Amino acid sequence: MIERHVTRIIHVGPLPIGGDSPIIVQSMTNTDTRDVDATVSQIQALAAAGCELVRVAVLDMAAAESLRAIRDRIALPLVADIHFDSRLAVAAMEHGAQGVRINPGNIGGRDKLRRVVDAAKSHGVAIRVGVNSGSIEKDLLRRHGFPTPEKPHALVESAMRNIGLLEEMGFCTIKVSIKASDPMTTVSGYRALSRRTDYPLHLGVTEAGGLVAGTVKSSVALGILLHEGIGDTLRVSLTADPVEEMPVAYGILRALGIRSRGPEIVSCPTCGRTRIDLFTLSREVERAVATMKSNIKVAVMGCVVNGPGEAREADIGLAGGNSVGIIFKKGKIFRKVAEDELLAVFLEELKKMDQS
Amino acid sequence: MIERHVTRIIHVGPLPIGGDSPIIVQSMTNTDTRDVDATVSQIQALAAAGCELVRVAVLDMAAAESLRAIRDRIALPLVADIHFDSRLAVAAMEHGAQGVRINPGNIGGRDKLRRVVDAAKSHGVAIRVGVNSGSIEKDLLRRHGFPTPEKPHALVESAMRNIGLLEEMGFCTIKVSIKASDPMTTVSGYRALSRRTDYPLHLGVTEAGGLVAGTVKSSVALGILLHEGIGDTLRVSLTADPVEEMPVAYGILRALGIRSRGPEIVSCPTCGRTRIDLFTLSREVERAVATMKSNIKVAVMGCVVNGPGEAREADIGLAGGNSVGIIFKKGKIFRKVAEDELLAVFLEELKKMDQS
Numbered sequence: 047m048i049e050r051h052v053t054r055i056i057h058v059g060p061l062p063i064g065g066d067s068p069i070i071v072q073s074m075t076n077t078d079t080r081d082v083d084a085t086v087s088q089i090q091a092l093a094a095a096g097c098e099l100v101r102v103a104v105l106d107m108a109a110a111e112s113l114r115a116i117r118d119r120i121a122l123p124l125v126a127d128i129h130f131d132s133r134l135a136v137a138a139m140e141h142g143a144q145g146v147r148i149n150p151g152n153i154g155g156r157d158k159l160r161r162v163v164d165a166a167k168s169h170g171v172a173i174r175v176g177v178n179s180g181s182i183e184k185d186l187l188r189r190h191g192f193p194t195p196e197k198p199h200a201l202v203e204s205a206m207r208n209i210g211l212l213e214e215m216g217f218c219t220i221k222v223s224i225k226a227s228d229p230m231t232t233v234s235g236y237r238a239l240s241r242r243t244d245y246p247l248h249l250g251v252t253e254a255g256g257l258v259a260g261t262v263k264s265s266v267a268l269g270i271l272l273h274e275g276i277g278d279t280l281r282v283s284l285t286a287d288p289v290e291e292m293p294v295a296y297g298i299l300r301a302l303g304i305r306s307r308g309p310e311i312v313s314c315p316t317c318g319r320t321r322i323d324l325f326t327l328s329r330e331v332e333r334a335v336a337t338m339k340s341n342i343k344v345a346v347m348g349c350v351v352n353g354p355g356e357a358r359e360a361d362i363g364l365a366g367g368n369s370v371g372i373i374f375k376k377g378k379i380f381r382k383v384a385e386d387e388l389l390a391v392f393l394e395e396l397k398k399m400d401q402s
Numbered sequence: 403m404i405e406r407h408v409t410r411i412i413h414v415g416p417l418p419i420g421g422d423s424p425i426i427v428q429s430m431t432n433t434d435t436r437d438v439d440a441t442v443s444q445i446q447a448l449a450a451a452g453c454e455l456v457r458v459a460v461l462d463m464a465a466a467e468s469l470r471a472i473r474d475r476i477a478l479p480l481v482a483d484i485h486f487d488s489r490l491a492v493a494a495m496e497h498g499a500q501g502v503r504i505n506p507g508n509i510g511g512r513d514k515l516r517r518v519v520d521a522a523k524s525h526g527v528a529i530r531v532g533v534n535s536g537s538i539e540k541d542l543l544r545r546h547g548f549p550t551p552e553k554p555h556a557l558v559e560s561a562m563r564n565i566g567l568l569e570e571m572g573f574c575t576i577k578v579s580i581k582a583s584d585p586m587t588t589v590s591g592y593r594a595l596s597r598r599t600d601y602p603l604h605l606g607v608t609e610a611g612g613l614v615a616g617t618v619k620s621s622v623a624l625g626i627l628l629h630e631g632i633g634d635t636l637r638v639s640l641t642a643d644p645v646e647e648m649p650v651a652y653g654i655l656r657a658l659g660i661r662s663r664g665p666e667i668v669s670c671p672t673c674g675r676t677r678i679d680l681f682t683l684s685r686e687v688e689r690a691v692a693t694m695k696s697n698i699k700v701a702v703m704g705c706v707v708n709g710p711g712e713a714r715e716a717d718i719g720l721a722g723g724n725s726v727g728i729i730f731k732k733g734k735i736f737r738k739v740a741e742d743e744l745l746a747v748f749l750e751e752l753k754k755m756d757q758s
Contacts, residue, residue: 047551047586076672103673127673129708180712192715195403195659227668227713229657230403233629253668253701253713256684258646260671261614262653265621266629273589273626283671285684285702290614297618301585303551312583312609315616315639316432317459317483328612328641345609346641352485356536357583357609359548 048302050275053246056219058099058172059123059144063221063278064246069304070279071295072099072248073288074127079109079116086119088288093122095292096307099279101125101147110137117142125174132158136165147174149181150211151204163215173217175208177201178225178252193226198235201226206242220245221279225252229267236271246278253283260284261294265301272302309335309400312357313346320348321367327389331364334393338400345374354379362399364392404658406631409602412575414455414528415479415500419577419634420602425660426635427651428455428604429644430483435465435472442475444644449478451648452663455635457481457503466493473498481530488514492521503530505537506567507560519571529573531564533557534581534608549582554591557582562598576601577635581608585623592627602634609639616640617650621657628658665691665756668713669702676704677723683745687720690749694756701730710735718755720748 055065063070073092077084079102089100104110104126117124125145126138132153135146146166150173153159166173179193182204190200201224212220222245224235232251240247251267254260264282271277280298282291299305313328314320328346335344345363347353350372353365358377365372371388373381373395383391411421419426429448433440435458445456460466460482473480481501482494488509491502502522506529509515522529535549538560546556557580568576578601580591588607596603607623610616620638627633636654638647655661669684670676684702691700701719703709706728709721714733721728727744729737729751739747 047590074671074673076676103675105675178712179715180708227715230659234403253670253703255667255669256688258613258617258649259653259667259688260669261617262621262650263657265618266625266654266657269622269625270629273622285669285671285680288671293614294618297615298622301619301622303586311611311615313611313616313641314609315430315641315644317430319459319461320432324641332612332615347609352536356534359535359583 048273048275048304051240053244053278056172056221056246058125061099061123067278069272069277069299070098071096071292071299072101072279072281073097073291074101074103074281076288077102079103079105080112082112082115082119085112085116089116089120089122091289092292093120095289096296097122097292099123099125099145101127101145103127104134104138104143107134107137110134110141113138113141113143127176130154132162135162139165139169139171143171145172145174147176149176150208151183152181159211160215163212163217166217166219172219172221173212174248175205175212175220175222176225176248177205177208177223179227183207193231193235195228195230195234198224198226198231198238201231201235202238202242205239209243209245218245221248222246223248223250225250227251227253229263232267233270236276237274240276247276249277249280250283255285257284257286257290260286264294265298268298269302272298272304306341309338309340309342309344311335311344311346312360314348314353314356316348319352319367322348322371322385324348327364327366330389331393331396334396335400338397340400342399344396362392362396364388404629404631404660407596409600409634412528412577412602414481417455417479423634425628425633425655426454427452427648427655428457428635428637429453429647430457430459430637432644433458435459435461436468438468438471438475441468441472445472445476445478447645448648449476451645452652453478453648455479455481455501457483457501459483460490460494460499463490463493466490466497469494469497469499483532486510488518491518495521495525495527499527501528501530503532505532506564507539508537515567516571519568519573522573522575528575528577529568530604531561531568531576531578532581532604533561533564533579535583539563549587549591551584551586551590554580554582554587554594557587557591558594558598561595565599565601574601577604578602579604579606581606583607583609585619588623589626592632593630596632603632605633605636606639611641613640613642613646616642620650621654624654625658628654628660662697665694665696665698665700667691667700667702668716670704670709670712672704675708675723678704678727678741680704683720683722686745687749687752690752691756694753696756698755700752718748718752720744
C-alpha cells in the first residue's frame with residue numbers, strides 16, 4: 047500500500063538512513079550528558095526497548111568531552127544536539143559524535159560553519175539540519191508568516207536555506223527535520239519538503255505533550271506521513287521517560303505494516319458481556335510478550351462465544367467468562383481450562399510458540 | 403485541508419450524524435446493563451468527558467427492559483448492542499433505545515429482520531450495520547478470503563449485503579461500521595466502503611489493545627481516514643476504562659484540526675538542558691485544564707532560553723530552570739517568578755485567561 051518517497055542514503059556511524067533502509071527509530075536522552083553513568087544507563091535502556099540511534103544534548107565543553115566515554119560503552123550511533131555554538135559542535139565530533147544536530151544558519155556565521163563542516167568531513171559525521179518554529183529566520187517569518195497547516199512555507203524555506211549553506215561548502219551527508227508542535231503543520235511541512243529535497247527526512251512532532259496526548263499527536267501526524275511514503279527516521283517526543291517512546295514508535299510502524307518488533311496483542315475493549323477481569327489479563331500478557339522476539343499475533347478476549355471468531359487471525363488467544371477459560375489457535379479451540387489456571391497455562395503455551 | 407466525504411444525515415434520537423454535522427465522539431459501557439445505577443454512573447462519567455452517544459450491551463430481556471430506566475436518567479442518545487436475537491432488538495426499542503447495532507444478516511432470517519425493521523420504523527430508531535471480521539458470511543470469506551489491507555473485500559461486501567437487506571424493507575436510517583483489528587485493513591476497508599455508499603460511517607479499530615497500543619492503532623487508522631474526509635462518528639476502543647477513550651478521540655480530532663475540546667497543552671520532551679521537574683509541572687497543568695472550556699493553547703517548557711521562542715504560538719506558557727521561572731504570552735515574557743511559586747502563579751493566570 048505504501049510507496050516510499052525516494053531519498054538518498056546517508057550513514058550515521060554504521061547505520062544507513064534513507065533509500066530502502068529500514069525506517070529508523072530514534073530518541074534523545076534527558077540526562078545530564080556530563081553524567082556519563084546516568085546517560086549510558088538511559089541509552090542502554092533505550093537500546094533494549096528498540097532504540098536504534100540516540101541523541102544527547104551538548105550544552106558545554108564538559109558535555110562534549112564526555113561523549114568519548116559514553117560512546118565507548120554503548121552500541122548505538124551517537125548524535126550530539128547543539129544550539130548556536132560551533133566550538134561545541136567541533137569538540138563533539140572530536141570526541142566521537144557520529145552525527146550532530148545543528149541549525150547551520152545560527153551557528154555563528156560562515157567562518158564558524160566552515161569549521162563545523164570541515165570537522166564533519168574529516169570525522170565522517172552526518173549533520174541533521176534541525177529546523178523548528180523557534181529557529182526560523184526573521185526575514186522568512188516576515189515574508190511567509192508563522193507556519194500554519196495551510197502555509198508551512200517559513201519552515202520549509204528555512205530548511206532549504208540551511209541545507210543550501212551546507213551544500214555551498216560541498217557537504218551533503220545531511221538529514222533534515224522541520225518540527226512543529228501542530229500535527230497538521232508538521233504534515234503539510236514535510237509534504238512540501240519531500241517535494242523539494244531528496245535528503246532523508248527525520249520525522250517528529252515537537253512539544254507533543256504527555257504520554258497519551260503526545261502519543262495521539264505523533265501517531266496521527268507521523269502515521270499520515272509514513273503512510274504517504276514520507277520519512278526515513280522518526281522520533282516520538284513525549285514529556286515522559288524516553289523509553290516510553292519506543293512502544294509508540296514501533297506501534298506506529300506496525301500499524302502501518304512497515305516494521306514490527308515482537309508479538310502483537312489484540313484485546314477487546316470489554317463490554318457488558320465480559321465476565322472476566324480482562325484489564326488484568328491483558329496487562330499480564332502485555333508484560334510477558336515485552337521480552338519476546340517472534341512476530342506472532344496474540345488475542346486476549348472477554349467472551350468465550352465471540353472471542354475465537356472475532357480474533358480468528360490471531361495465532362494464539364485466550365477468552366474467558368463464567369469461570370471457564372479457553373485457549374484458541376487461529377480461531378479454533380485448542381484447550382479448555384478452569385478460569386483460575388487460564389493465565390498460567392496460556393503463558394506457557396505462548397512461550398512455546400514464541401520459541402518454536 | 404480536509405474535504406469531507408458527502409454522506410446523508412441520519413439522527414440517533416435528536417443527534418444528527420453525517421452530512422455537515424460535527425464528527426460525533428461515542429463510546430460503549432462495560433458495565434452489566436441490568437445494573438442501572440452502575441451503567442448510568444458510567445454514562446454520566448463518559449458524558450462529562452465529552453462522550454456524545456453511548457452504546458450498551460443487551461444480552462438478555464432483563465437488560466433490554468432496563469433501558470427505559472437508564473434513558474430516563476441520562477442526556478446522551480442511547481444505542482443497544484445486540485447479537486443474533488431479534489426479540490432483544492425489538493424489546494430494546496420498545497424500552498427506549500434510540501439506535502440498535504445489529505448484523506441484519508445474522509438476526510435470524512427475513513421474518514425476524516422484518517419485525518426488527520418494523521419496530522425501528524415505528525419507534526424512529528436508527529440501525530447501525532456493524533460488520534466485523536467475526537461476522538462475515540461464510541460464502542464471502544470463501545470468495546474473497548479473510549480481509550487483509552490489500553483485500554478488504556469480504557468486509558465491504560458483507561456490509562453492502564447487510565445494508566441491502568435493510569433497504570429491501572424500505573429502511574434507510576442506517577449507519578455502517580466495518581471493524582478489523584488491523585489498522586491498515588480498517589483504512590482500506592473504509593476507503594472502499596465510502597466509494598460504495600453514502601450512509602454515514604462509524605469508524606473504529608476493534609480489539610485495538612491497551613491504553614498506549616490501542617491509542618496508537620486508533621490514532622493511525624482513524625487519523626488517516628478522517629484526514630481523507632472519511633468518517634462521521636468514531637469510537638476509540640481501548641482495553642481500559644471507557645472514559646479514557648475520550649481524550650484520545652478528541653486528541654485525534656484536534657490533531658487533524660477538525661474539532662477541539664478545552665485548552666491544548668504543548669510540552670517539550672525535556673532534554674539534558676532541562677533544569678526543572680517538567681514531568682510534574684506538565685501533569686499538574688494537564689489536571690488544571692481538564693475542566694476548562696476555552697480553546698487556548700498552553701505551553702509547558704523546560705528551557706528559559708528556548709522555551710518562549712519554540713512555543714511562541716502558545717497563548718500562555720511557562721518555562722523554568724536554575725531556580726528562575728518565567729511566564730510568557732505569545733512568545734513574549736510576561737512575568738518572572740521564583741521557581742517554587744511558578745506553578746501557583748501560572749495556574750492563576752491561566753484561569754483568568756480561560757474565563758476571559
